[in-house]
Amino acid sequence: MRRARVLLAALAAGACSSSPARPPADAAVDYVYVDPRTDVCGDGGATPAMPPFDLVQRIFNENCVSCHALGADLNLAEGVSWANLVGQPPPATEACGGTLVVAGDPGASYLYQKVSSPTPCFGSRMPLGEFGSLPPLPDCVLAIIHDWIAEGAPGPSADGGVD
Helix, strand or coil, rough: CCHHHHHHHHHHHHHHHHCCCCCCCCCCCCCCCHHHHHHHHHHCCCCCCCHHHHHHHHHHHHHCCCCCCCCCCCCCCCCCHHHEEEEECCCCCCCCCEEEEEEHHHEEEEHHHHHCCCCCCCCCCCCCCCCCCCCCCCCHHHHHHHHHHHHCCCCCCCCCCCC
């Protein structure tokens, strides 16, 4: 409660100050939203030619493991995600079958369909949030997942690179 009063007082003080908190209504200001999930993509959204698994795991860590961790139908946590994905069937709760990751074939990989298709064969496009669908993953993030699968879905190595 005290924190809310302090915040309201600060806002009121800011409203009365001589420097405006926001630009005047007639100011020409362009706001460009940059999805913070593109940070994984590197400079200018460029993706590496052969994304290493540690980059894919970072995507899982930042977008998936809040739901897909120990105790979930599919655990994408560090150290187990690769073995739980490559060549594995989807969880039994998924009705359309297939294989989660078909090394070398993103189009046949259920994981890629779930993150890239607005209408996957079962359920909703991922990621989901606590209150429903989140915005789709940015194109450069999807490209990393696609290219990792297309390059044979190489696994992690001891130093965090690829096998």
